[in-house]
Amino acid sequence: MQRNVGGTDRIVRGVLGIWLVVMSAAAYQDGKRERAAIAGIAGIGLLQNAWMRFCGGNFLLGVDTTGDSRSAE
Structure with missing residues (x-):
């Protein structure tokens, strides 16, 4: 696999990913499973x-x- 994610894009994806996992845990605790x-x-x-x-x-x-x-090649 060729790398196509780097720099700021990688940092933003990491931060957003962590935030979504935390929000997922909070939603699960509130009973909002979907x-x-x-x-x-x-x-x-x-x-x-x-x-x-x-x-x-x-x-x-x-x-x-x-x-x-x-x-990109």
Whole structure:
């Protein structure tokens, strides 16, 4: 897999992912299980993007935020 997530994009995905996982836990405690599941899945997905530095959506759209022109090839 070619890396296509970097820099500020990676930081934003990480912070948003953590926030969504925390919101998921809070929603679960309030009994809002559907909302908790959706937020949890989205948060884990963003954290995975930040960790692996790869986003399928970016790949399909041809977006590369790493700043490295070789990653898009």
